[in-house]
Amino acid sequence: MKRIFSGIQPSGSLQLGNYLGAIRNWAKMQNDYECIFCVVDLHAITLPQDPLAMRAATREVAAGVIAGGVNPETCIIFNQSQVPEHAELAWLFNCVARLGWLNRMTQFKEKAGKDRDGAFVGLYTYPVLQAADILAYKATDVPVGEDQKQHIELCRDIAQAFNSMFEIDFFPLPEARIQKAAARIMSLRDGRKKMSKSDPSDYSRINMTDGPDAIAQKIKKAKTDPYPLPDSLDELDQRPEAQNLITIFAALCERSEESVLSEFAGKGFGDFKRYLAELAVEIMGPIGKEMQRLMNYPDEVDSILNHGANKAREIAKPIVSEAKEIVGFLKP
Ligand code: AQP
Numbered sequence: 004m005k006r007i008f009s010g011i012q013p014s015g016s017l018q019l020g021n022y023l024g025a026i027r028n029w030a031k032m033q034n035d036y037e038c039i040f041c042v043v044d045l046h047a048i049t050l051p052q053d054p055l056a057m058r059a060a061t062r063e064v065a066a067g068v069i070a071g072g073v074n075p076e077t078c079i080i081f082n083q084s085q086v087p088e089h090a091e092l093a094w095l096f097n098c099v100a101r102l103g104w105l106n107r108m109t110q111f112k113e114k115a116g117k118d119r120d121g122a123f124v125g126l127y128t129y130p131v132l133q134a135a136d137i138l139a140y141k142a143t144d145v146p147v148g149e150d151q152k153q154h155i156e157l158c159r160d161i162a163q164a165f166n167s168m169f170e171i172d173f174f175p176l177p178e179a180r181i182q183k184a185a186a187r188i189m190s191l192r193d194g195r196k197k198m199s200k201s202d203p204s205d206y207s208r209i210n211m212t213d214g215p216d217a218i219a220q221k222i223k224k225a226k227t228d229p230y231p232l233p234d235s236l237d238e239l240d241q242r243p244e245a246q247n248l249i250t251i252f253a254a255l256c257e258r259s260e261e262s263v264l265s266e267f268a269g270k271g272f273g274d275f276k277r278y279l280a281e282l283a284v285e286i287m288g289p290i291g292k293e294m295q296r297l298m299n300y301p302d303e304v305d306s307i308l309n310h311g312a313n314k315a316r317e318i319a320k321p322i323v324s325e326a327k328e329i330v331g332f333l334k335p
Pocket of ligand 1: 010011012013014015018020021023024025146147148149150151185186187188189197198199200201202
């Protein structure tokens, strides 16, 4: 059976983009693949985190993944720092990947901003750790949002470089599994910016734990333009905020954007936003409630993560041991 690895950072509250772009997809794939889902806390600290908040966010992400439909009995769910093989393999890969490859990574440029010299080294080598996450399990498929495509390509380059450096066919070249719908949900305040957990404005996103009133309020206040909705996708393309709301509507009810547009063409945003808010509450409301319920039982969540970490380690340990042997390290 093919094996999936994918992760989410505990860098804030889970948002609608994490659900539509990642978690829902994971839940759909869980019966066709062996699944390993990771709360990537080592990645989260590539930007400063408050330790208490990160501990809570780690449990929240686990709760969100489970409430979003991933079965912890059949899938492995754990937090990354409990499996030391990730960091160990990342070091080997730091000695395979080239500076020139990392210099091309757009996420680093976006996240480091203008003060590149002030960015953590970890932020720069983030994609190397990501390659280690995937290859420590010899995962074959990686479901991610569109923004992560470049990192998965780098992971393939690293796997290939390792194999050719040591003249061995050891690591597979994993495939990015990017679903077309909801590949990129944008901020409710700026249709050109990705919806993000770490955006300072809470009004830029719908959190997975938002109740009906907060969801309705955020959609009501979402930025739009003064024109009615168009009847063609081409026209929509020129209007980022309108495009985003149509994308969200279509993703929530799993319909095509064309069909949603044909229903609302010519209507103003007032009408459309009312329907969108109802739909968002209907789909996200029960998931948010289940998340809150799970978060009231932190011991249960911790035990799922511990159990998942043990199972993950059973897979990663022999793979990373073999990689160390290939590199030329003496066995203990
Ligand atoms: N806006 C989005 N649209 C579609 N997919 C998204 N994902 C995140 N935001 C969107 C997908 O969720 C998965 C986990 O992402 P992550 O938490 O590891 O990091 P991220 O992509 O950087 O998510 P955030 O919310 O923007 O976190 P911060 O603010 O901490 O950087 C990935 O598969 C991602 O594609």
